Amino acid sequence: MTNEERYERGLQTLQKMAGEEDVRMIEGMGEFHPDFGHMMIAFGFGDIYSRSAFDLKQREVITLTSLITQGATEQLPFHLHAALNVGMSPEEILELVMHCAAYAGFPKACGALTVVKRVFDERNIVPNTK
Structure with a gap:
């Protein structure tokens, strides 16, 4: 190619x-x-x-996890929008952030959650958190 x-x-x-x-x-x-x-x-x-091994949604799960564990919040908005565009639900994104807290620590997860909230606000997304 x-x-x-x-x-x-x-x-x-x-x-x-x-x-x-x-x-x-x-x-x-x-x-x-x-x-x-x-x-x-x-x-x-x-x-x-x-x-072809993973679809775009699976790749975004991997990418978001990697960015959160690195604390690379500057790249999160692009990939959060992409994740939503390829079929991740807001609830899946919130669960991913929570899961990362256990492995990457609360400071990185809290930083990510701040970015997630901003992206959700931009898109008028109100997740079901019950």
Whole structure:
């Protein structure tokens, strides 16, 4: 597969996951640093997210877990939106954060929960927490 084919496959996967605003944001990174933008789409979304062993929802569970355990809250909004776009429910996201608290600690889970609340507020999501 050529680099251009990998990029196109990655762009198609990215469009399934993200809204047009997020796609433009990622393409904007490529305008600032073309090699990095190409690598992120071709490798990240073309080679990794496009593999068939997991569907996009499963991949977002893995990604969110990894980001939370690293404390990488700056990447959480994009992946929370993507997770919701590919079928994760708000309740599944909240359960994932709670589960991560047991392994990554409450400070990282609390930081993640703050971001989750912000994304839910943006999308007018009121989770069923009963």
